[in-house]
Amino acid sequence: xxxxxxxxxxxxxxxxxxxxxxxxxxxxxxxxxxxxxxxxxxxxxxxxxxxxxxxxxxxxxxxxxxxxxxxxxxxxxxxxxxxxxxxxxxxxxxxxxxxxxxxxxxxxxxxxxxxxxxxxxxxxxxxxxxxxxxxxxxxxxxxxxxxxxxxxxxxxxxxxxxxxxxxxxxxxxxxxxxxxxxxxxxxxxxxxxxxxxxxxxxxxxxxxxxxxxxxxxxxxxxxxxxxxxxxxxxx
Amino acid sequence: xxxxxxxxxxxxxxxxxxxxxxxxxxxxxxxxxxxxxxxxxxxxxxxxxxxxxxxxxxxxxxxxxxxxxxxxxxxxxxxxxxxxxxxxxxxxxxxxxxxxxxxxxxxxxxxxxxxxxxxxxxxxxxxxxxxxxxxxxxxxxxxxxxxxxxxxxxxxxxxxxxxxxxxxxxxxxxxxxxxxxxxxxxxxxxxxxxxxxxxxxxxxxxxxxxxxxxxxxxxxxxxxxxxxxxxxxxxxxxxxxxxxxxxxxxxxxxxxxxxxxxxxxxx
Numbered sequence: 001x002x003x004x005x006x007x008x009x010x011x012x013x014x015x016x017x018x019x020x021x022x023x024x025x026x027x028x029x030x031x032x033x034x035x036x037x038x039x040x041x042x043x044x045x046x047x048x049x050x051x052x053x054x055x056x057x058x059x060x061x062x063x064x065x066x067x068x069x070x071x072x073x074x075x076x077x078x079x080x081x082x083x084x085x086x087x088x089x090x091x092x093x094x095x096x097x098x099x100x101x102x103x104x105x106x107x108x109x110x111x112x113x114x115x116x117x118x119x120x121x122x123x124x125x126x127x128x129x130x131x132x133x134x135x136x137x138x139x140x141x142x143x144x145x146x147x148x149x150x151x152x153x154x155x156x157x158x159x160x161x162x163x164x165x166x167x168x169x170x171x172x173x174x175x176x177x178x179x180x181x182x183x184x185x186x187x188x189x190x191x192x193x194x195x196x197x198x199x200x201x202x203x204x205x206x207x208x209x210x211x212x213x214x215x216x217x218x219x220x221x222x223x224x225x226x227x228x229x230x231x232x233x234x235x
Numbered sequence: 236x237x238x239x240x241x242x243x244x245x246x247x248x249x250x251x252x253x254x255x256x257x258x259x260x261x262x263x264x265x266x267x268x269x270x271x272x273x274x275x276x277x278x279x280x281x282x283x284x285x286x287x288x289x290x291x292x293x294x295x296x297x298x299x300x301x302x303x304x305x306x307x308x309x310x311x312x313x314x315x316x317x318x319x320x321x322x323x324x325x326x327x328x329x330x331x332x333x334x335x336x337x338x339x340x341x342x343x344x345x346x347x348x349x350x351x352x353x354x355x356x357x358x359x360x361x362x363x364x365x366x367x368x369x370x371x372x373x374x375x376x377x378x379x380x381x382x383x384x385x386x387x388x389x390x391x392x393x394x395x396x397x398x399x400x401x402x403x404x405x406x407x408x409x410x411x412x413x414x415x416x417x418x419x420x421x422x423x424x425x426x427x428x429x430x431x432x433x434x435x436x437x438x439x440x441x442x443x444x445x446x447x448x449x450x451x452x453x454x455x456x457x458x459x460x461x462x463x464x465x466x467x468x469x470x471x472x473x474x475x476x477x478x479x480x481x482x483x484x485x486x487x488x489x490x491x492x493x494x495x496x497x498x499x500x501x502x
Contacts, residue, residue: 004237026249029256036257043268045267045272046272057265060261084257088250110246113243117251
């Protein structure tokens with residue numbers, strides 16, 4: 001019984017190791033990229049198109065619309081980063097229905113990695129949008145007294161992101177594993193369905209929070225909206 | 236330890252690679268396709284709008300033209316109807332005139348025919364009447380009658396007016412040829428001398444006289460000299476009568492024609 005797929009190590013050479021997290025991540029990456037490649041290979045610009053193309057178009061345009069609704073005026077600029085966050089977390093949860101699969105998001109390393117990506121991406125996008133000075137001045141608003149709290153908030157929300165996703169995904173697989181030992185028949189299936197749902201919700205929450213952070217960072221001239229406060233309670 | 240830092244770094248790298256790959260293979264083509272389609276749809280909508288506008292314009296133009304055509308057709312029809320009416324009136328008038336002329340001509344012809352028939356009948360009657368009279372008188376005329384005639388002639392000669400007598404005398408004297416005495420029958424010697432004697436009594440100078448027989452006088456004697464003439468003959472009487480009758484007939488015909496023409500003019 002592993003708490004994290006990190007513990008399953010297939011190959012190790014000094015510091016370098018190939019564990020289940022990395023392997024499954026590669027698998028997911030291959031799946032996503034090859035799937036996209038296959039579908040977009042026969043892409044049609046005409047009015048008539050395949051069902052797969054329709055599906056992908058719905059997903060991508062849905063993500064784009066969500067980003068825009070949160071308040072980013074140029075959704076396409078952020079689509080690559082935020083969309084990939086969502087798709088990766090979502091597919092990682094989706095494949096929990098495959099027996100023997102361990103979601104890479106069930107590892108705190110992976111969620112930490114994603115949270116670090118967000119932690120780095122937020123100031124980068126913010127600086128790009130409003131310049132270095134303006135971005136860092138945002139930490140002094142509304143008064144300089146708020147500076148430490150703003151910095152603490154940056155770190156704590158990153159931590160919260162990582163812990164939330166990890167906790168949810170890990171708990172899902174853990175509950176499933178525990179239930180399998182206790183009541184091996186119907187209940188695990190129901191829990192598996194519930195796991196799928198929470199996985200999707202977590203994917204949504206993770207990416208939408210990242211979006212909100214970026215949106216807040218790119219609008220530093222106004223008082224920083226604390227939009228994430230409501231969402232964090234949800235976890 | 237739940238966090239394995241190597242895995243964290245590896246996952247960060249993995250994630251960044253995934254971002255790049257998905258950007259390359261998923262977002263770009265899909266967004267490109269969506270954009271292209273949207274552009275296409277917008278273009279098609281704009282095209283449709285333009286076509287609709289054009290169709291509307293064309294429809295309006297067509298309607299306008301149709302109305303114009305209707306108007307023109309109505310005008311042409313009106314004009315044609317008017318022309319036909321006028322033509323009909325004209326043709327009817329012409330036909331009426333032609334008919335009138337024809338009927339007038341026929342009436343005229345009928346009148347002429349009737350007139351000429353009347354004339355012929357009259358002439359014939361007249362001729363017959365005169366022929367009978369002439370024949371009767373010719374039958375009656377004989378030597379005794381001639382004698383009486385000579386007597387009457389000499390009496391007449393002696394009774395002529397002074398003016399006539401003067402001009403006759405002048406004519407007798409100036410004439411190169413001798414005076415001509417014409418009679419229907421051969422005059423007896425006594426009768427000739429009686430005439431000569433009367434002439435000699437009337438005119439002082441001796442007058443040469445030549446005697447001639449002319450049956451067309453029917454009965455009677457005629458003296459002519461230098462264009463002057465003194466006569467008494469039945470033919471003269473008949474001629475005077477004929478002339479009178481002819482004049483009377485002519486007057487009657489004129490009156491008749493006039494009344495007929497008036498009757499034809501009043502419908």
